[in-house]
Amino acid sequence: MPDPRFFEDLGPATLAELARLSGARLADPALGDRKVSHVAPLEGADAAAVTFLSDPKRVADLATLRAGACFLKPEHAALAPADCAVLVTAHPQAAWAAAARRLHAPRRHDGAQHIHPDSVLEDGVVLAPGVVIGQGARIGRGTQLGPGAVIGPGVAVGRDCWIGANAVIGFALVGDRVAVHAGAVIGEAGFGAAAGPTGVVDLPQLGRVILQDGVTIGANSCVDRGAFGDTTIGENSKIDNLVHVAHNVRLGRNCVAAAYTGISGSTVVGDGVAFGGKAGVADHLEIGAGASIGASASVFKDVPAGETWTGFPARPLRRWLRETAWLSRVAGGRGTRG
Numbered sequence: 001m002p003d004p005r006f007f008e009d010l011g012p013a014t015l016a017e018l019a020r021l022s023g024a025r026l027a028d029p030a031l032g033d034r035k036v037s038h039v040a041p042l043e044g045a046d047a048a049a050v051t052f053l054s055d056p057k058r059v060a061d062l063a064t065l066r067a068g069a070c071f072l073k074p075e076h077a078a079l080a081p082a083d084c085a086v087l088v089t090a091h092p093q094a095a096w097a098a099a100a101r102r103l104h105a106p107r108r109h110d111g112a113q114h115i116h117p118d119s120v121l122e123d124g125v126v127l128a129p130g131v132v133i134g135q136g137a138r139i140g141r142g143t144q145l146g147p148g149a150v151i152g153p154g155v156a157v158g159r160d161c162w163i164g165a166n167a168v169i170g171f172a173l174v175g176d177r178v179a180v181h182a183g184a185v186i187g188e189a190g191f192g193a194a195a196g197p198t199g200v201v202d203l204p205q206l207g208r209v210i211l212q213d214g215v216t217i218g219a220n221s222c223v224d225r226g227a228f229g230d231t232t233i234g235e236n237s238k239i240d241n242l243v244h245v246a247h248n249v250r251l252g253r254n255c256v257a258a259a260y261t262g263i264s265g266s267t268v269v270g271d272g273v274a275f276g277g278k279a280g281v282a283d284h285l286e287i288g289a290g291a292s293i294g295a296s297a298s299v300f301k302d303v304p305a306g307e308t309w310t311g312f313p314a315r316p317l318r319r320w321l322r323e324t325a326w327l328s329r330v331a332g333g334r335g336t337r338g
Contacts, residue, residue: 219241
């Protein structure tokens with residue numbers, strides 16, 4: 001279930017209603033009155049949830065599906081368990097997105113007051129002019145907020161933190177001694193899109209951001225909230241200016257990332273990993289503990305723990321040096337015949 005501090009529960013809804021909203025066809029019309037209360041990913045769906053499957057590589061996962069309902073392509077409809085209602089559609093992910101918008105809504109600031117009366121500020125919190133704090137937010141003792149900083153509904157910020165001018169934090173739980181510098185944005189929607197019957201549609205992002213104790217987020221950097229679970233920045237990790245951490249990334253403790261680094265969604269980074277400036281990491285990868293990624297490297301494969309990779313595409317440093325030296329000799333005409 002999405003965290004109720006950040007998302008409003010709009011359910012339940014009948015499967016007949018979700019079929020109408022999404023353009024899907026209920027395989028068994030007799031189940032039209034069945035109700036679901038929330039959306040969930042395939043592996044976490046229970047009997048009160050509606051989920052989807054669009055990747056044919058995951059068809060085997062249908063055998064253990066526990067969801068009350070599932071959006072499926074026509075060719076997969078017969079593979080669902082007997083107790084799971086099937087909503088047939090050519091666009092399962094886009095249909096699921098429509099269901100998610102019906103069942104859940106992000107909480108937005110309400111009321112006209114800059115500091116919502118339902119927020120809780122401990123002693124010693126310092127607020128500069130123009131600060132906005134939403135309903136249900138909690139700010140710990142000794143934390144300072146710069147001019148124009150925005151703390152969204154339900155957000156928890158720990159003690160002795162620094163939130164810079166015009167920084168925005170939403171859908172997030174922030175530890176103690178965290179610094180979020182000017183213009184940084186924490187918890188906005190990650191990039192999720194799917195093809196629908198009338199074009200590309202946005203996928204609701206129903207997760208959170210967790211910033212553990214001692215984290216630093218540089219100016220104008222972005223840490224996206226999870227698509228469903230959490231995006232996590234581990235204890236004492238330091239993020240430079242103009243860095244992007246995408247949804248569902250798990251960054252370990254004591255990591256560093258220099259400016260213009262981009263880490264794509266669902267990548268898992270071990271403790272003590274260093275990223276040089278402008279390093280780029282593709283999605284769903286694993287970067288082992290203690291690894292180093294060189295400046296401007298483009299990582300498309302898992303990186304073993306403790307190794308240093310660089311180049312495009314990124315590969316182990318010694319290999320990159322050998323190949324670069326060979327290319328230099330060939331381009332200069334040395335080592336060739338004729």
